[in-house]
Amino acid sequence: MERSTLPAPDVRNLAPDLSEFDLVSLEELENSEARLMSRKEKKFLMTLDQCRGLLSDLKDTYRVLEIGNSKIGRYETVYYDTDTFMMYLQHHNGRAHRYKVRSRFYCSTNKTFLEVKERKNTGRTVKKRLETGAAGPLTEEKPAEFLKRTFPYDITMFHPVLSTIYSRVTLVSKDLVERMTLDLSLSFRNKETGYVLPGIVVGEIKYNGPLSCSRAFSGLKKRGIRKTRFSKYCIGVSFLYSQQKQNRFKQLHMKIDTLAGRRVPSC
Numbered sequence: 001m002e003r004s005t006l007p008a009p010d011v012r013n014l015a016p017d018l019s020e021f022d023l024v025s026l027e028e029l030e031n032s033e034a035r036l037m038s039r040k041e042k043k044f045l046m047t048l049d050q051c052r053g054l055l056s057d058l059k060d061t062y063r064v065l066e067i068g069n070s071k072i073g074r075y076e077t078v079y080y081d082t083d084t085f086m087m088y089l090q091h092h093n094g095r096a097h098r099y100k101v102r103s104r105f106y107c108s109t110n111k112t113f114l115e116v117k118e119r120k121n122t123g124r125t126v127k128k129r130l131e132t133g134a135a136g137p138l139t140e141e142k143p144a145e146f147l148k149r150t151f152p153y154d155i156t157m158f159h160p161v162l163s164t165i166y167s168r169v170t171l172v173s174k175d176l177v178e179r180m181t182l183d184l185s186l187s188f189r190n191k192e193t194g195y196v197l198p199g200i201v202v203g204e205i206k207y208n209g210p211l212s213c214s215r216a217f218s219g220l221k222k223r224g225i226r227k228t229r230f231s232k233y234c235i236g237v238s239f240l241y242s243q244q245k246q247n248r249f250k251q252l253h254m255k256i257d258t259l260a261g262r263r264v265p266s267c
Helices: 025-029 048-058 088-094 141-150 215-222 230-239 246-261
Strands: 020-022 039-046 060-067 073-081 098-106 111-119 125-132 159-173 178-189 192-196 198-209
Touching: 020 025, 039 048, 039 215, 039 246, 048 178, 048 198, 048 215, 073 088, 073 230, 088 098, 088 230, 111 141, 125 141, 141 178, 159 230, 178 230, 192 230, 198 215
Parallel strands: 020 060
Antiparallel strands: 039 125, 039 198, 060 159, 073 098, 073 159, 098 111, 111 125, 159 178, 178 192, 178 198
């Protein structure tokens, strides 16, 4: 799956909502504790209007990441799995200790990283990554060496199964070791078809301290936006591979339909 097969995101202009934020550079973020390669994570789904209201609340207590004069970055990701969708089923079946492996192209910096995310049974997420060229076979020398150290499975069984593309706003707390990301125009594609989440923003708080101290969490709570278990990879597979088990995600599908303004039949 080449990057060019993915549709360009149609992002409504959030520039006015971000113009009052102080800025943080990528270099400053990468050299700070807020890099958070080991962290806890909580995710939230909201409409674009709810997101704009949240941004208004956070403009004095968070900084916005700016790269190359842009506060909205674009991410293109290829996820790898086995023919039996081992990674997907681990998540679907509720396995506490699980992994994901992906190649992510950061358009703002023109860099690609092979990334392994390990979700530990303590609830913490640890991310390790290796800068590479474009997404390719995991069996090449450098990726294979990296995965031998960070990934417990036979990499020869893994191949690309899903691509995603979206735009991201990154907020960095002024007071806490915390980041919040806001992902917009999320789309999924495999070799045969694609799917777009229209008008939905995926928010994620990455943190180490008590979530109750987070201004972002308080702002979400004020708007009645509750924590949601959401995996881009798993929801993409559940939409595009109908033969895979997906009963765990049926309520999430209904929530997405409701936020998108679609009619959801009552049970």
